[in-house]
Amino acid sequence: MFVRWSPPHIIALILTVLIAALVLWLGSRMQERGRFRLCRVLGGIVLFQLVSEFIWRACVDDYGPWQYNLPLHFCSFMSVFAFIALWWRVRWVCAIVYFGVLVGSIQGLITPAMADGYPSMAFFVFFIAHSLLLIVALAIPVLLGWRARGWDDVKTLLIMDAYVLLVHPINLWLNTNYGYTMGAPIPGTLLDYLGPAPWYYLWAQLPVLAMLRLLMLPVHDKTED
Numbered sequence: 440m441f442v443r444w445s446p447p448h449i450i451a452l453i454l455t456v457l458i459a460a461l462v463l464w465l466g467s468r469m470q471e472r473g474r475f476r477l478c479r480v481l482g483g484i485v486l487f488q489l490v491s492e493f494i495w496r497a498c499v500d501d502y503g504p505w506q507y508n509l510p511l512h513f514c515s516f517m518s519v520f521a522f523i524a525l526w527w528r529v530r531w532v533c534a535i536v537y538f539g540v541l542v543g544s545i546q547g548l549i550t551p552a553m554a555d556g557y558p559s560m561a562f563f564v565f566f567i568a569h570s571l572l573l574i575v576a577l578a579i580p581v582l583l584g585w586r587a588r589g590w591d592d593v594k595t596l597l598i599m600d601a602y603v604l605l606v607h608p609i610n611l612w613l614n615t616n617y618g619y620t621m622g623a624p625i626p627g628t629l630l631d632y633l634g635p636a637p638w639y640y641l642w643a644q645l646p647v648l649a650m651l652r653l654l655m656l657p658v659h660d661k662t663e664d
Contacts, residue, residue, distance in 0.1 A: 440556055443627070447557035452548060455570040462574055466582040474582045475528075481578060482525030485571050489518040492564055502561075511606060511617040513599075514544045514572060521575040525583070531594070533585040537658065538595035540576035542650050544569060552624030586660035592651035596644070603640050 442448070466477045489510070496508040517539055524533045547569045555561045579585045607620040616622060620637040623630040633639035 441551060441553045441562065442556060443550065445556065447562070448551070451562075451566045451570075455548065455566070455573060458570065459574045459577055463577060463581050466578065478525040478578060478582050481571075481575055482522045485518050485525070485575060486522040488568055488571060489515060492568060495560075495564070506613040506615055509615075509617070511609065511615075513539075513602060513618055514547060514568065516602065517544050517572055518568070521572060524579060525575060528583055528585070530585065530588075531591070533579045533583065534587060534591040535595050535598055536572075537576050537579050537585070537587070538592055538651055538654055539599060540572045541654055542595075542647055543599065544572045544576075546628065548573065550625065550628045552619075552628075580658045585658070587655050587658045588660045592655045593648070596648055596651060599647075600640070600644075603637065607637055 462477075462481075466474050469477065493508065493510055496502050497505075502508050517536060520532050520536050520539070523529055524536045547565070551565060551569075553561055553565050603618055603620055606618040609615065610617055610621050616624070619630065620640070622636045623639075630636070630639045630643075633642045
């Protein structure tokens with residue numbers, strides 16, 4: 440059973456921070472070509488992790504019926520976008536990954552939605568996946584040199600809203616909870632303070648937009664000023 444803020448949880452968070460700091464420090468000391476190669480390696484690792492995770496899910500019974508194991512979680516989409524951003528440096532995709540991960544996916548590290556704790560395989564798969572996304576989100580401005588422009592943060596919010604609107608009918612059809620439109624994944628998340636599902640996403644718009652605006656500050660393209 441996973442226990443939030445238990446020693447394994449805290450250690451996993453500390454390792455995530457240390458590895459992210461090491462990758463960014465090493466990358467920042469490289470020439471431009473070396474940084475781009477490092478980013479492509481990170482992108483390949485993210486894609487490999489995503490594919491291998493769902494192959495593993497299909498081979499074990501830990502995650503229940505097939506409809507619970509489709510790559511429809513928000514973090515799965517972020518992994519695909521992360522690969523595209525790191526390999527081809529598409530500007531708007533970089534914006535989605537930076538803002539989407541630091542607002543949405545990072546919540547998974549803080550309040551993990553899992554039943555099995557350390558040392559289960561699910562524990563390692565979960566933290567590896569979410570830690571990789573955090574590293575990628577930080578690498579995009581630090582190593583790729585991407586900078587936010589215009590209304591990149593608002594556009595990302597609209598894309599996140601579109602994801603919720605698209606995945607909710609799927610949840611109703613399959614009786615699943617992708618994107619947590621049917622209810623908070625576990626007690627004690629931020630969603631618990633915003634009312635019932637799926638309406639808590641409506642009330643979350645302003646707080647999320649405020650967070651996106653704050654995340655815009657350190658990566659804003661000053662040439663637009």
